Amino acid sequence: MDRDNIDLQSERIADLIIAARRIVVFTGAGISTESGIPDFRGKDGIWTKLDPEDFTIQRFVERPEVRKMQWKMLAEGGMIKEIKPNDAHYAVAELEKLGKLDCVVTQNIDNLHQAAGNSPEIVFELHGNMQYVRCLGCQKRFPMAEIIARLAVEDVPACEHCKGILKPDAVFFGEALPERVLSEAVKRASQCDLCIVIGSTLLVYPAAYVPLYARDAGARIVIVNIGETPMDAQAAVRVEGKAGDVMSRVMKHVKSKIGK
Ligand code: APR
Numbered sequence: 001m002d003r004d005n006i007d008l009q010s011e012r013i014a015d016l017i018i019a020a021r022r023i024v025v026f027t028g029a030g031i032s033t034e035s036g037i038p039d040f041r042g043k044d045g046i047w048t049k050l051d052p053e054d055f056t057i058q059r060f061v062e063r064p065e066v067r068k069m070q071w072k073m074l075a076e077g078g079m080i081k082e083i084k085p086n087d088a089h090y091a092v093a094e095l096e097k098l099g100k101l102d103c104v105v106t107q108n109i110d111n112l113h114q115a116a117g118n119s120p121e122i123v124f125e126l127h128g129n130m131q132y133v134r135c136l137g138c139q140k141r142f143p144m145a146e147i148i149a150r151l152a153v154e155d156v157p158a159c160e161h162c163k164g165i166l167k168p169d170a171v172f173f174g175e176a177l178p179e180r181v182l183s184e185a186v187k188r189a190s191q192c193d194l195c196i197v198i199g200s201t202l203l204v205y206p207a208a209y210v211p212l213y214a215r216d217a218g219a220r221i222v223i224v225n226i227g228e229t230p231m232d233a234q235a236a237v238r239v240e241g242k243a244g245d246v247m248s249r250v251m252k253h254v255k256s257k258i259g260k
Contacts (some may be wrong), residue, residue, distance in 0.1 A: 001239065001240040001241055003106075004136045004227070005062065006239060006241045006245070006246060006249065008025060008248055009237055009239040009241075009246075010239065010246055010249035010250045010252075010253055011226075011249075011253045012237045013196070013222050013237050013239070013246075013250045013254030014111045014251075014254045014257060015094070015195065015257075016194055016220055016222060016236065016237065016252050016255075017100055017196075017250070017254050018173055018254060018257055018258060020100065020192075020193050020194035020220075021193050022098055022102040022188075022191060022192040022193055023095065023101050023102055023192060023193075023194045023196065024102055024103055024104075024105060024137060024189050024192040024194070024195045024196070024210075024214060024219075025090070025095065025101065025104045025105070025195075025196045025198065025211070025224045026093050026104075026105045026106075026187055026195060026196070026197045026198070026200065026210050027105075027106045027107065027113070027187075027197075027198045028107045028108065028197075028199045028200025028201065028202075028212050029045075029094075029107070029108060029199060030042060030090065030198065030199020030225060030243060031041075031086075031088045031106075031108070031112075031198045031228065031243045032083075032086070032089075032108055032110050032112055032192050032199070033199070033201035034053060034086040034087070034242065034243065034244045035083050035084055035085060035086045035087065035089075035110070035112060036083060037083060037110055037151060037197070040201075041203065042146075042199050042201075042226065042227060043046075049185055052173060053173075054066050054069065054070075055070075056172055056173040056174045057173070057174045057175040058083070058174055060167060060172055061136065061165060062154060063174040064181065067156045067165070068130075068155050068156050069149055069169075069179070071156055071157065072151075072155070074148060074151070074168070075148060075151040075152075075244070082112060082158075084112075084115070085112045085113075085115050085116035085181070086112075086243075086244050087243075087244035087245070087247065087248045088199070088243035088244045088246075088247040088248075089112050089113055089115070089116035089118075090116050090117070090201055091247035091248055091250065092104060092113060092116065092118060092198075092247065093113070093116040093117035093118050093223075093250045094251050096117070096118055096119065096122070097117070098254070098255075098258075098260070100189075100254075101118075101122070102122070102188055102192055103122040103123070103124060103185070103188050104118055104122060104123045104124065104246065105126060105144070105185040105188070105189065105207075105210050106124070106125055106126065106127075106151065107126055107127050107200060107204065107207045108127070109125065109127055109128055109129050109130045109170040110130065111130070111131055119127065122137065124179070124181050124184055124185040124188075125178075125179050126171070126181060126182060126185060126206075126207045126210075127170055127171040127179060127207070128168075128169045128170040128171045129169060129170065129178070130144055130168055130169070130179065131134040131144055131169070132144055132168075132169040133144065133146075133147045133167065133168055133169060134166070134167055134168075134169045135159035135161065135162065135164045135165070135166055135167075136164050136165045136167055137163070137164020137165065138155055138159060138161055138162040138164055139161055140159065140161055140162075141169065141221075142166070144168065144193075147166060153237075154249075177206060177207070182206060185210055186209065186210060186213050187222040189210045189211070189213040189217070189219075190213045190214070190216070190217045191217065192214050192217070192219050193218070193219050193220065194219055194220050194222065194224070195210075195211050195214035195215070195219045195220070195221050196222040197211050197221065197223045197224065197225065197229070197231070197235075198223065198224045198225070198243050199224070199225060199243050200225065200229065201225075201227065201229055202229040202230055202231055206249055208230075208255070211231060212231075213236055215231070220236040221234055221235045221236060222235060222236060222238075222239075223235040223237075223238045223239070223246065224243055224246045225239075225240070225243075226240060226242065227240075
């Protein structure tokens, strides 16, 4: 999509934002690639290099070598290296500052919406968060940094309290999503009048139900993504472009139109 067309579409999104009463932003890994975090199914995505089967809860529990591989990745900073929000995250935070955002529903575990300035209480993390590690035995939670520090001397850290298996607090394939978070996200989506999808293939359920609930409630759908999604035909505006560029243009149009 050429730049003029992207700007035209961004202005149309700005008009929808200004007219909307309750906006839900739904994000996927594509909003964080410009922060240096690879996505899963885009070009060079994680699943083009690693086997998603190794990230099922079943394999993690049954195979010590899978736990060892994942902790090694974490120790090498592959998952939680020094990461910063990008323009797209800051644009979503600005929506909240303008009083136009009901909530952010994210599939991401990188904490970048909160780091960009969105209030934690309106960021619903459907797939958990990499800030903590949970013991599968006694359910005790530990800060991720505390366990990473132990990896210098232990390949596969165990819970100090009950010797149980420690697992990053992100949701693995085959694991249930956090019930309260999911039900609140679905409730908010069903009450919104505009749902803006940014950087997701919308292929993984139940997360991908969230924009569908918004659509079924009569909300307008906006999609900002590089590559197709199953909801493209239902979008009031669909922009094929980089999240950082598009969302910066959108917020520039919003602010100039409302005189901010
Ligand atoms: N701007 C816009 N779109 C982008 C950008 C960008 N800068 N970078 C990547 N994309 C697009 C990709 O082309 C892809 O279409 O974002 C989309 C990301 O899709 P996925 O990699 O499938 O990520 P996501 O939809 O979040 O996956 C959902 O799957 O593997 C599980 O738990 C994991 O939460 C994840 C879930």
